[in-house]
Amino acid sequence: DQQVKQNSPSLSVQEGRISILNCDYTNSMFDYFLWYKKYPAEGPTFLISISSIKDKNEDGRFTVFLNKSAKHLSLHIVPSQPGDSAVYFCAASGDGSSNTGKLIFGQGTTLQVKP
Amino acid sequence: NAGVTQTPKFQVLKTGQSMTLQCAQDMNHEYMSWYRQDPGMGLRLIHYSVGAGITDQGEVPNGYNVSRSTTEDFPLRLLSAAPSQTSVYFCASNQDGLLMGGYTFGSGTRLTVV
Numbered sequence: 001d002q003q004v005k006q007n008s009p010s011l012s013v014q015e016g017r018i019s020i021l022n023c024d025y026t027n028s029m030f031d032y033f034l035w036y037k038k039y040p041a042e043g044p045t046f047l048i049s050i051s052s053i054k055d056k057n058e059d060g061r062f063t064v065f066l067n068k069s070a071k072h073l074s075l076h077i078v079p080s081q082p083g084d085s086a087v088y089f090c091a092a093s094g095d096g097s098s099n100t101g102k103l104i105f106g107q108g109t110t111l112q113v114k115p
Numbered sequence: 116n117a118g119v120t121q122t123p124k125f126q127v128l129k130t131g132q133s134m135t136l137q138c139a140q141d142m143n144h145e146y147m148s149w150y151r152q153d154p155g156m157g158l159r160l161i162h163y164s165v166g167a168g169i170t171d172q173g174e175v176p177n178g179y180n181v182s183r184s185t186t187e188d189f190p191l192r193l194l195s196a197a198p199s200q201t202s203v204y205f206c207a208s209n210q211d212g213l214l215m216g217g218y219t220f221g222s223g224t225r226l227t228v229v
Contacts, residue, residue, distance in 0.1 A: 006157070034217050043119070043205050044158070046217030089157060102173065103148065103207075103218060105158040 003027045004092050006106035014114050019077040021109050023090035026071065031094035034103070035064060035075045038087045047088075048075070080113045087111075117141050121206050121221035128196040128228045136191040136224050138206030146209040147189040148173070148218065149181065151202040158205065164189055196228045 005024045013019045021035075031052040036044035050057040050064045050073070057064050063076045077084055091105045122137045140147065148163040150173075160173030162181040170181050178200060180192040189208075193200060203225050207218035 004157075009155075036217065036220075041222075043207075043220030043222045045220070049217060091158075102160060102163055104160065104174070105150070107155060107157040 001026075002107075003030075004090060004104050004106040006088075006090060006109050008109050009107070010110040010112070012112045012114065013080050015082055016079045019075075019080045019084065019111055019113065021075040021077075021088050021090075021111065023073050023075075023106050024071060025073075025092050027092070027104075028071065029094060030092040030104075032092070033064070033066060033073050034091045034093070035062075036089045036091060036105075037084075038089065038108070044089060052094075077111075080111075082113050082115050085111055085113050119206055119208050119219050119221035121204075121224050123224060124222070126224060126226050128193070128226065130196060130198060130228060132196050133192070133194050134196065136193075136204055136206075136226070138189045138191065138221060139187050140189075140206075140208040140219070141187065142208060142210070142219070143186060144208035144210050144219075145186065146218075147183065148207045149179070149189070149191045150205045150207065151175065152205060152223075153202050161191065161204075193226075196226075198228045200226065201228045202226060 034049040035047040038044040048059050048062045066073045087108045089108045091103045119140045145166045149161040150158040159175045164170045164183040203223050207220045209218045
């Protein structure tokens with residue numbers, strides 16, 4: 001049972017335009033969400049996070065939106081740059097009763113930004 | 116700081132062999148985890164630890180053992196390797212489990228079981 005889902009395996013956008021990566025989750029107990037970026041042959045690197053008490057968090061060109069009622073989050077990259085081309089994973093954590101530090105990841109979306 | 120160090124980077128095993136994937140962090144992080152990455156499956160949690168002497172199972176623990184005798188080290192043991200364990204393995208650590216700033220990942224171990 002996939003608790004965190006990224007239904008788009010790939011996304012291609014033009015340089016300078018907006019990239020929107022989507023993620024859905026099923027466990028309403030999740031209370032913390034993160035996005036990671038991964039280049040080939042490297043480990044994932046943390047990008048941005050959001051707590052369930054917020055609906056938006058910004059960090060430079062990256063903004064994460066959380067819609068708890070829809071159990072949906074999205075990552076917006078504006079403007080997109082060729083160096084943003086990577087695999088993006090969303091992840092969720094929290095079981096509502098204790099902080100176990102467990103992260104559940106989605107399948108990933110490969111973003112290609114064309115010059 | 117070296118961060119999270121995983122060894123080896125590449126390994127080929129025969130079915131039935133055992134081995135240990137090493138993971139060490141020098142950031143004095145309490146929380147450590149092991150993930151495997153497979154095509155179309157994303158990263159799946161194998162085992163995790165919230166401190167020395169404490170470990171627990173993740174989503175896909177079968178076939179793997181872990182121990183956490185020190186804060187720095189979190190080795191992953193494959194007792195009897197199977198082709199289904201062919202994957203890329205990532206170790207990660209975090210300061211306090213609140214995930215502020217997220218987990219720091221190692222660069223991975225690519226394991227092939229033939």
